[in-house]
Amino acid sequence: MTLKTVLVTGGAGYIGSHTARALAEAGLRPVVYDDFSNGHREAVRWGSMINGDVRDQDRLTEVMAGFDVDAVIHFAGFIEVGRSVTAPAPFWDVNVNGVAAVLGAMRATGVRRMVFSSTAAVYGQPEGDGLGRLSERAPKAPLNPYGDSKLAAERMIAAHARAYGLEGVALRYFNAAGAHPSGELGEAHACESHLIPLAIEAALGLGPALTVHGSDYPTPDGGCLRDYVHVCDLARAHVLALTAPLGPTGFDAVNLGSGAGRSVREVIAAVDRATGRTTPYAQGPRREGDPAVLVADPGRAAQVLGWRANCSSLDEIIANAVAWRVNPRFGFRPTTEAAA
Numbered sequence: 001m002t003l004k005t006v007l008v009t010g011g012a013g014y015i016g017s018h019t020a021r022a023l024a025e026a027g028l029r030p031v032v033y034d035d036f037s038n039g040h041r042e043a044v045r046w047g048s049m050i051n052g053d054v055r056d057q058d059r060l061t062e063v064m065a066g067f068d069v070d071a072v073i074h075f076a077g078f079i080e081v082g083r084s085v086t087a088p089a090p091f092w093d094v095n096v097n098g099v100a101a102v103l104g105a106m107r108a109t110g111v112r113r114m115v116f117s118s119t120a121a122v123y124g125q126p127e128g129d130g131l132g133r134l135s136e137r138a139p140k141a142p143l144n145p146y147g148d149s150k151l152a153a154e155r156m157i158a159a160h161a162r163a164y165g166l167e168g169v170a171l172r173y174f175n176a177a178g179a180h181p182s183g184e185l186g187e188a189h190a191c192e193s194h195l196i197p198l199a200i201e202a203a204l205g206l207g208p209a210l211t212v213h214g215s216d217y218p219t220p221d222g223g224c225l226r227d228y229v230h231v232c233d234l235a236r237a238h239v240l241a242l243t244a245p246l247g248p249t250g251f252d253a254v255n256l257g258s259g260a261g262r263s264v265r266e267v268i269a270a271v272d273r274a275t276g277r278t279t280p281y282a283q284g285p286r287r288e289g290d291p292a293v294l295v296a297d298p299g300r301a302a303q304v305l306g307w308r309a310n311c312s313s314l315d316e317i318i319a320n321a322v323a324w325r326v327n328p329r330f331g332f333r334p335t336t337e338a339a340a
């Protein structure tokens with residue numbers, strides 16, 4: 001089968017919109033399917049745009065048949081870890097029932113492959129000294145309903161692959177960051193919880209001072225280490241995952257990270273360099289449930305996808321994120337409002 005049309009659920013969101021662009025640049029036809037609960041119509045500029053709920057199997061079936069869809073990339077879901085603890089019901093509903101509906105529609109229309117947005121949150125607290133890089137074989141023990149819902153979805157996809165001959169690739173992203181180098185596409189979450197955009201806001205005086213959580217971790221500067229991976233590297237991995245050969249189970253799970261751990265202070269220093277300002281921050285206590293180190297072993301991604309991060313240096317990520325933040329269209333505001 002020649003791959004042509006790809007349904008991109010959640011394609012109006014941060015990683016989905018970059019991936020729709022990468023698909024179009026690879027000569028494929030993206031069909032974005034989103035309910036715009038957290039996405040932006042203005043971010044859908046590559047391919048068709050369908051307004052629909054990912055839990056609506058009949059509508060998904062109609063769209064997959066109508067557009068002659070060949071494969072699905074499934075991003076749609078809720079992402080805020082903290083909210084998944086205080087309000088878990090919608091996380092289980094959208095993140096798990098959404099996957100069930102997409103798989104049902106794929107079976108009804110004969111679409112074989114799903115590439116699924118998973119997360120490093122499926123691993124929970126790394127074992128041992130916690131300072132090693134995580135391989136896909138590390139124990140799965142999520143610390144919150146968000147991670148639970150993603151692991152449940154992975155297992156549902158694997159079971160469907162075994163039983164019904166579907167194919168699934170779960171991509172476990174570490175810390176997605178950065179923006180398209182054009183400065184025209186980037187992160188625009190209504191409720192931002194990610195370190196890099198918050199640090200940029202603080203540096204530019206557009207948001208409160210940053211709080212650095214914890215200074216006594218067993219790491220070189222006492223802060224947590226995380227693995228930041230450029231959103232354009234992630235987008236490219238999704239395109240590769242559409243055609244990657246899979247073993248006999250028809251399912252594989254792959255970490256997507258740079259393999260390098262960066263501390264909060266290193267992020268702040270890079271934001272200072274990119275903005276020419278000094279990022280205001282306060283030192284706070286550790287946050288419950290924060291592992292000292294969350295860094296990917298990216299070896300399997302190289303093996304299965306032929307992928308490695310190639311634009312994920314902290315300076316490149318942050319320079320692109322700053323360019324997006326200072327673009328008048330930041331957050332996909334209409335031009336008139338941005339100009340006002």
Ligand SMILES: NC(=O)c1ccc[n+]([C@@H]2O[C@H](COP(=O)([O-])OP(=O)(O)OC[C@H]3O[C@@H](n4cnc5c(N)ncnc54)[C@H](O)[C@@H]3O)[C@@H](O)[C@H]2O)c1
Pocket residue numbers: 009010011012013014015016033034035036037038039040052053054055074075076077078079094098117118119120172173174175176177189
């Ligand atoms: N951003 C990260 O650092 C990160 C890390 C690991 C995994 N992920 C996963 O990647 C995926 C995309 O993340 P993102 O940062 O682009 O999030 P995002 O919120 O920007 O995008 C998610 C999209 O899904 C849509 N959506 C939500 N509920 C829907 C529903 N019921 N029907 C149809 N569409 C719906 C939203 O409108 C939004 O456009 C998510 O599944 C997330 O769990 C993200």
